[in-house]
Amino acid sequence: MSEEMLSMRNIVKVYPNGFMANKGINFTVKKGEIHALLGENGAGKTTLMNILFGLETHEEGEIYIEGKRAEIHNPLEAIQNGIGMVHQHFKLIPSLTIAENVVLGMEPESRPGVFDLKEAAKITRETAEKYNMNIDPYATIESVSVGVKQQVEIIKILVRGARILVLDEPTAVLTPQETQQLFKELKHLRDEGNTIIFISHKLNEVEEICDTFTVLRRGELVGSKPVAESSASEMSAMMIGKNIDLEIHKEEPELSDERIRFEGVDYVTIFGKKKLEDISFNVYGGEVMGIAAIEGNGQNEVAEILSGLLKYQNGRVLLSGEDIKEKSIRSLREAGMAYISNDRYKFGCAGLAPIRDNLVADRYFKTPVAKGFMIQNRVINEIADGLIEEYDIRCKDKLENASSLSGGNAQKLIVAREFTNHPRAIIANQPTRGIDIGSSQMIRERLVSLSREQKVAVLLISADLTELLEVSDKIIVLHNGKIAAYIPDINQIDEFVLGEYMLGAKHQTPEEVRCAIH
Numbered sequence: 001m002s003e004e005m006l007s008m009r010n011i012v013k014v015y016p017n018g019f020m021a022n023k024g025i026n027f028t029v030k031k032g033e034i035h036a037l038l039g040e041n042g043a044g045k046t047t048l049m050n051i052l053f054g055l056e057t058h059e060e061g062e063i064y065i066e067g068k069r070a071e072i073h074n075p076l077e078a079i080q081n082g083i084g085m086v087h088q089h090f091k092l093i094p095s096l097t098i099a100e101n102v103v104l105g106m107e108p109e110s111r112p113g114v115f116d117l118k119e120a121a122k123i124t125r126e127t128a129e130k131y132n133m134n135i136d137p138y139a140t141i142e143s144v145s146v147g148v149k150q151q152v153e154i155i156k157i158l159v160r161g162a163r164i165l166v167l168d169e170p171t172a173v174l175t176p177q178e179t180q181q182l183f184k185e186l187k188h189l190r191d192e193g194n195t196i197i198f199i200s201h202k203l204n205e206v207e208e209i210c211d212t213f214t215v216l217r218r219g220e221l222v223g224s225k226p227v228a229e230s231s232a233s234e235m236s237a238m239m240i241g242k243n244i245d246l247e248i249h250k251e252e253p254e255l256s257d258e259r260i261r262f263e264g265v266d267y268v269t270i271f272g273k274k275k276l277e278d279i280s281f282n283v284y285g286g287e288v289m290g291i292a293a294i295e296g297n298g299q300n301e302v303a304e305i306l307s308g309l310l311k312y313q314n315g316r317v318l319l320s321g322e323d324i325k326e327k328s329i330r331s332l333r334e335a336g337m338a339y340i341s342n343d344r345y346k347f348g349c350a351g352l353a354p355i356r357d358n359l360v361a362d363r364y365f366k367t368p369v370a371k372g373f374m375i376q377n378r379v380i381n382e383i384a385d386g387l388i389e390e391y392d393i394r395c396k397d398k399l400e401n402a403s404s405l406s407g408g409n410a411q412k413l414i415v416a417r418e419f420t421n422h423p424r425a426i427i428a429n430q431p432t433r434g435i436d437i438g439s440s441q442m443i444r445e446r447l448v449s450l451s452r453e454q455k456v457a458v459l460l461i462s463a464d465l466t467e468l469l470e471v472s473d474k475i476i477v478l479h480n481g482k483i484a485a486y487i488p489d490i491n492q493i494d495e496f497v498l499g500e501y502m503l504g505a506k507h508q509t510p511e512e513v514r515c516a517i518h
Contacts, residue, residue, distance in 0.1 A: 004067065005031035005195045006052075006164055011061035013047050017404065019396060021047040022058070023219045029164070029212075031066075034186060034196045036206040036227070038239055039216035040436035041408020042394045045199055048216070049166050053085045054078040065164070084157025085166040088434060090149050094142035098135055099124045102156050127155050131188055145503075146295050147178030154185070165189065166197045171205060172433055173295050173463045175499035183209050201437050203232040204466075215239055240438045248470040250448045256285035258321070259425040259457035260306065265315035267301050267481075275301045276312070276481045278510075281517055285424065285455040288447060290472030290490075292465060294502050298481040299461045300342060303429045306459070307339040308332045309347070320424060333362055336424030340414055340431045342461070344407065348414040351403035355395055356384035358402045359417050391416040392439070408435050415443055419450065425457040426450065432467060444471050465495040477501040484508065486516040 006029040013022040022044045029035045039045045050056040052063065054074040063070045070081045078085075092101050099120040108123070110116035121137035128135050133151045141149060150170060157165060167186075171179045186196055186209060198210055206213055207227060215222040215238040222238050237243045260283040267276040276298045283289040293299040304310040305317060308329040317324050319335055327335075341347035349358045360380050363369050368379045384398045391412045395405060402410060415431060428447060432440040448471060450456040462468050468475060469490055477485040477498060484507040487493050500506040508516070 003031050005029050005065070006197075007064040007067075008048065008052065009062045009064070011048060011051060011063075012059045013044075013051060013056060014059050017396060017400075021219055022051070024060070025216065025219075025221050027214060027221070028224070029195055029197060031195055032190055032193050033211040034190050034198055034209055036198045036200065036210040036213035037216070038200075038203075038206070038213055038235060039222075040239055040438055041411075041434075042218070042406045043216040043239070043436070044219040045216055046168070046406075049085065049168070049197065049199065052078065053083060053166065079157075079160050079162070082161055082163035083166070084160060084162030084164070086150070086153040086157065086168065086170060088169040088172060090153055092141045092149060092152060095140060097121075097138050097140055098144070098148075098152050099137035101141055101152055102127075102137075102159055104156075106160070123159060124155060127158050131155075131158070131185055131192070133185060145178070146173050147175070147181060150174065150178070150182060151185070154189075163193075164195045164197065166199070168199045169201070169434055170198070171200065171202065175294060175502050176465065176495045177499045177503060179205070201435065201440065202464075202466075203235050203437065206235065207232060217241060236437050239436065248444055248448060250471075251452055253284075253287040253451065253473050254455075255287055256455045258282050259285050259319065260289075260459060261316070261318040262302070263316040263318075265305065265312050265317060267298075267305060267310065267312045274481060276305075279315070279481075279483060280514075281476055281483070281486070283425070283457040283459055285457045286451055287473045288451050288458040288460055288471055290468040290475040291459065291461045291478060292468055292475055292498050292502055293461075293478035295463070297502075298478045300429065301481075302478075303339070303342070303427050303459070303461055306427055307337065307341075336422070338362075338418040338421065338423035338426045340418050340426070340428045342429040342433070344410050344414055349402045349410055352401055354399045355388070355393070355402055355405070355413060356380055356398040358413055359384045359387050359398075362417055362421050387416040387420065391442075408439060411435055412439060415446070419446055423450070423456055425459070427459050427461075429461040430463060431460070432462070432464065440467075447471055465498050468498070469493070469495065479504045479507065483513050486513045488516050 008027040011022045011025045014020050025048060037045050047056060051058045054072045054077055063072055065081050072078050072081060102124045103120040108116040108119040124137040135148055135151055170182060190196060200206055210227045212224060212226055213235060214224040262279050262281050265276055265279040268274050291299050301310060305312050319332060319337055324332060345351060360369050360383055369376055388398060393412045394409050402413060431443050444467060447458050451458045460472055472490055475487040475490055476483055479502060485501040
């Protein structure tokens with residue numbers, strides 16, 4: 001039996017507004033295991049790990065590392081105790097080299113005051129080779145793939161002496177090939193005696209990589225079990241408190257009119273970098289078009305052009321047959337365009353505005369919310385109460401600011417607003433990223449339902465290839481801002497072939513793409 005590496009005992013966390021995020025949680029991890037921490041959004045997982053890493057304080061409880069009590073009040077003390085955390089959103093400086101990022105804050109010097117890049121590269125290379133990671137220390141972060149950035153984050157904490165590694169949604173933006181490479185590295189880290197806490201909503205990955213799992217629900221410990229003695233359905237039932245059907249059931253699409261059309265669209269940034277080249281596709285009411293791409297290959301530009309946030313240079317973009325180039329965002333909204341941004345806080349909600357106001361932000365000027373020049377507060381309250389209940393937005397009060405919500409509940413707020421204003425076309429950019437399994441299933445089912453029952457055209461952009469294959473009717477793959485493949489029948493493709501197209505290892509000819517589209 002492995003010895004105990006980490007023990008968090010009776011951890012209690014209460015926020016100033018009275019919300020109790022952790023209710024006397026006992027969490028134990030053995031040395032040399034990969035331990036999954038599971039739970040819905042708002043279950044207390046992130047809070048518990050932030051306490052472990054010194055990003056949050058706790059009112060009650062104790063932390064023990066290898067049987068010795070540890071006082072952790074900030075990340076520096078966490079690092080000194082051998083704890084490292086890789087956040088879902090990478091903390092890297094794009095313009096610096098890999099080696100410079102790895103040693104940031106502990107820079108070696110060739111002589112006093114002079115940074116020694118060669119020694120930094122040596123430190124980086126030796127750590128990478130020890131754990132079978134193949135990287136170039138002199139490459140800049142902005143020039144490498146997402147999978148390499150993930151490796152750099154892991155190397156950073158290993159160099160600082162981490163023996164307990166906390167990974168928050170580590171595969172969220174990886175291709176299947178990159179995920180498999182990461183899993184090899186994690187198993188090697190485990191075999192070398194390191195302990196890994198793996199936070200994920202992808203239960204198939206938990207089954208593949210983890211030894212043990214612990215479930216939290218509404219701030220309380222539900223239980224821990226060996227992964228080999230459980231199943232994905234049992235894990236999800238423990239997380240949600242009931243059994244759910246994890247399959248997406250959809251009928252064959254019955255198409256209506258064309259809602260979205262891109263014709264030879266180019267987009268170049270103000271710095272002269274071409275992000276989209278000759279993009280052409282169309283989406284009809286009643287179908288879901290998926291877009292697969294590694295982060296930074298043009299998918300966000302497609303979404304932001306269609307939503308009116310970016311202005312393209314060449315080609316045409318039509319919404320329900322009308323050119324959008326000179327239209328305002330409000331006019332696109334009034335034409336039936338709904339938008340779920342991949343950045344929920346920058347574009348999706350107003351953090352300093354109440355939850356209830358965010359829920360009607362797209363209809364405040366329309367009846368029944370507005371009557372002439374007067375806002376109908378009674379109507380807004382009724383709408384807000386209904387959507388909070390229907391979409392299970394977990395909040396203390398609808399008058400709280402949206403910034404008080406957890407990431408998953410903020411996403412549910414955005415989805416609730418965008419799905420319920422009678423859309424004709426929906427741009428759903430990473431709609432379930434960082435969302436628990438129950439909420440993800442609800443969002444996917446609603447997208448299918450809107451396309452089938454209300455004949456909405458859905459453009460689904462997702463890094464979750466399982467989601468794309470389950471929800472989409474057709475898929476476009478983008479690589480370096482071009483269409484690398486057009487898949488008119490999702491039954492003819494799998495995740496690994498999609499991954500090859502996304503990585504650029506495989507591509508269709510321009511003629512094949514044109515023939516497939518037309």
